[in-house]
Amino acid sequence: MSRTVLITGCSSGIGLDAARTLTTRGWRVFATCRNPADCERLRAEGIESFPLDLADADSVAAGAAEALARSGGHLDALFNNGAYAIPGAVEDLPRDALRAIFETNVFGQVDLTNRVLPAMRANGGGRIVMNSSVLGLAALPWRGAYVATKFALEGVTDALRLELRGSGVRVILIEPGPIATAFRANFIPPFERWIDWRASPHAEAYARTLLVRLYATDPTKDRFELPAGAVTAKLIRALESPSPAPRYYVTTATHLLAAAKRLLPTRLLDALAGGL
Numbered sequence: 607m608s609r610t611v612l613i614t615g616c617s618s619g620i621g622l623d624a625a626r627t628l629t630t631r632g633w634r635v636f637a638t639c640r641n642p643a644d645c646e647r648l649r650a651e652g653i654e655s656f657p658l659d660l661a662d663a664d665s666v667a668a669g670a671a672e673a674l675a676r677s678g679g680h681l682d683a684l685f686n687n688g689a690y691a692i693p694g695a696v697e698d699l700p701r702d703a704l705r706a707i708f709e710t711n712v713f714g715q716v717d718l719t720n721r722v723l724p725a726m727r728a729n730g731g732g733r734i735v736m737n738s739s740v741l742g743l744a745a746l747p748w749r750g751a752y753v754a755t756k757f758a759l760e761g762v763t764d765a766l767r768l769e770l771r772g773s774g775v776r777v778i779l780i781e782p783g784p785i786a787t788a789f790r791a792n793f794i795p796p797f798e799r800w801i802d803w804r805a806s807p808h809a810e811a812y813a814r815t816l817l818v819r820l821y822a823t824d825p826t827k828d829r830f831e832l833p834a835g836a837v838t839a840k841l842i843r844a845l846e847s848p849s850p851a852p853r854y855y856v857t858t859a860t861h862l863l864a865a866a867k868r869l870l871p872t873r874l875l876d877a878l879a880g881g882l
Contacts, residue, residue, distance in 0.1 A: 608632055608633060608634040609632070609633050609634065609682045609683070609845075610633070610634045610635075610636065610673075610676075610677040610680065610681050610682050610683070611628060611633050611634070611635055611636070611681075611682060611683040611684070611685060611845065612636045612638065612669075612670075612673040612681060612683070612684045612685070612718075612722065613625055613628075613635060613636065613637050613638065613684075613685040613687055614638050614658055614660060614685070614686055614687050614688035614715070614718070615638075615639070615640075615660075615687040615688030615689065616637035616638060616639050616644070616648060616655065616687075617639040617640070617641060617644035618644075618787060618788045619785070619787030619788055619834050620687055620737065620782070620785060620787060620834045620837045620838070621637070621639075621685075621687045621688065622637075622648075622834070623833075623834035623835055623837070623838050624685060624687065624834075624837070624838045624841055625637035625648065625653055625655075626651070626653070627835070627838045627842070628838075628841075628842075628845075629652075629653055631842070633845075634654070634677070635653055635654060636654050636655070636656070636672075636673045636676060636677075637653050637654065637655045638655065638656060638657065638658035638669055638688075639655065639657060639658070640657065640658070640659045640660075640661075640688070641657075642657050645657055654676065656669065656672050657669070658688075658718075659714075660688050660709070660710045660711075660713075660714025660715060660718065661706065661709040661710045661714055662714075663714075663717065666714055666717050666718050666721065667717075667721065669718070670718055670721035670722055671721075673722070674722065674725055679725050679728070679729075680725070680729055681722050681725055681726065681729075681732065682729075682732055682733065683732060683733040683734075683735065683845050684718065684719060684722050684732070684733070684734050684735065685735045685737065685841060685845075686715040686718065686719065686734070686735065686736045686737060687737040688710065688714070688715070689710060689711045689737070689752075689755070690707065690710060690711070690792055690793075690796060691707075691749065691751065691752040691792075691793055691796070692707055692751040692752065692793075692796040692797060692800055692801070693748055693749065693752075693793050693796075693797050693801070693816060693820065694748060694750075694751070694797060694800070694801040694803070694816075695747075695748060695750070695806060695808045696750035696751075697806075697807070697808075698801050698802065698803065698806045698808070699750065699751055699800065699801075700800055702800075703751065703796075703799075703800035703801075704751060704754070706796075706800075707751050707752070707755055707796075708754075708755055708758070711752070711755035711756070711758075711759065712755050712758045712759055712762070715736065715759065716762055719734055719766070723775065726773075726774075726775045727773055727774075727775065730774045731773070731774030731775055731776070732774070732775045732776075733775070733776050733777075733778065733844065733845050733850070734766070734775060734776070734777045734778070735778045735779075735780060735841060735844045735845065736759055736763045736777075736778070736779050736780070737780050737782070737837070738756050738759050738760055738763070738779050738780065738781045738782075739752070739756045739781060739782060739783075740781055740782065740783040740855075740857070740859055740860040740863050740864070741753045741756050742756030742757055742759060742760040742779075742781060743760070743781060743860070743863060743864050743867055744863045744864070744866070744867045744875070744879065745757075745879065746879050747879065747880060748815075748816055760779065763777060763779050764779075767852060776850055777852075778844040778850050778851070778852060778853065778854070779852065779853040779854070780837060780840050780841060780844065780853070780854045780856060781853060781854065781855050781856065781860050781864075782832075782836070782837050782856040782857060782860065783830055783832075783855075783856060783857030783858070783859030783860040783863070784828035784830050784831040784832070784857060784859055785831065785832055785833070785834055785836065785837060785856070785857070786831050786832065786833050786834065787834055790819075790820075793820060794820055794821070797820060803816075803817070828859070830857050830858045830859035831857070832856065832857050836856050836857065837856050840854040840856050866878065
């Protein structure tokens, strides 16, 4: 029997690359997307796909049930990849904006994990891989909502890993830095929905920095940026290694910022982060 993996957020970027690559490696991939049209596109490629919206509890329940039904109750792995960001200053974030991003980036991922864990326990093991971020290790300005969700995801994943010791289920974090995907372009709709930047005390800073990056027709490539395949390479190790590491860093930026977080005093770290 081929190994089975459920992946969220497969419409583009990391999730799409992971779905395609694991399929070529012989995995049976259940590639889920929030938009049914994206699922149709994946099915046209020969990849099994069905809708799963992490912000919708009913959709999470249905997606988990579908994956378990298709696999005959034998799901080997879950890659919790789906997430999005709301760029903006923390003081400009409405309560409903924070609630919405936590529904997708944290609550939905934990809910989905908890729905597949009983089958993994019954089968004697499995892999739960959480796609976090360098921003789950250290904060940067203008990214407070996303940072908050990734810090939360790191914490709940660490707790889950400790709780599942001896169960046969391995829990692993992947922490990418800048990856060449459509993720930045996807910042714009939530920014326009939630952030009233013109009324912000940071309006001048928005116009000078954030808006320029958001709406650039030819975005500047981050010097540490890697393709989505760099994350998939770490995912393969997390899924196929007999003894996977608890966490995998991706990109030089992640290694550098993680080291800075450990070694530098907070004031110096703040001075460095404030310029990014």
